[in-house]
Amino acid sequence: EWVGLSKEQKQLYERTVNASLNEISASSQGKRQGQVLALLVKLKQICNHPSLILKEQDLTHDFLSRSNKLQRLEELLEELKKTEDRAILFTQFAEWGHLLQNYFQTKWNEEIPFLYGATTKNNRQRMVDKFQKDPRGPKIFLLSLKAGGVGLNLTRASHVFHIDRWWNPA
Numbered sequence: 001e002w003v004g005l006s007k008e009q010k011q012l013y014e015r016t017v018n019a020s021l022n023e024i025s026a027s028s029q030g031k032r033q034g035q036v037l038a039l040l041v042k043l044k045q046i047c048n049h050p051s052l053i054l055k056e057q058d059l060t061h062d063f064l065s066r067s068n069k070l071q072r073l074e075e076l077l078e079e080l081k082k083t084e085d086r087a088i089l090f091t092q093f094a095e096w097g098h099l100l101q102n103y104f105q106t107k108w109n110e111e112i113p114f115l116y117g118a119t120t121k122n123n124r125q126r127m128v129d130k131f132q133k134d135p136r137g138p139k140i141f142l143l144s145l146k147a148g149g150v151g152l153n154l155t156r157a158s159h160v161f162h163i164d165r166w167w168n169p170a
Helices: 007-025 029-046 050-054 070-080 095-110 121-133
Strands: 088-092 140-144 159-162
Touching: 007 029, 007 050, 029 050, 029 070, 050 095, 070 088, 070 095, 070 159, 088 095, 095 140
Parallel strands: 088 140, 088 159
Antiparallel strands: none
16 A cells, blocks of 8 residues: 655655765765665655654654554554454564554554564464464564564464565655
């Protein structure tokens, strides 16, 4: 799905691009490639939510309104929650996964497991078993791409969301 940026996201995006392009143009050839890659990561974070680039952990009342992507994701997950379907959500940013986990757990007062690089082997297996085998288990399972892409077979999921795509159409 295509989702536009909120006003705050647009301002952060433009400010970040302008500052970074000035920095990149003033840099030596050897540094430019790394700076371009760093810029792309920042822009992807802005497209997810301003809190990522601003390093905010506060889930205040306006958390949802600051990101059109989060608003649309919530709408899709609300539809899913009305069914018996289950979904896995992939993100490449652990900090985004934590923010989403905290936000949705607070909003819906239910467990939303998040499997990421620091998850222990025992907790990983417990999360997978609960999602796969428990009829009352969580309907939504958050995974980091790195941790979730290694040896997992989550056949219980009927929906897959890639929250932050590898490319940035903007």
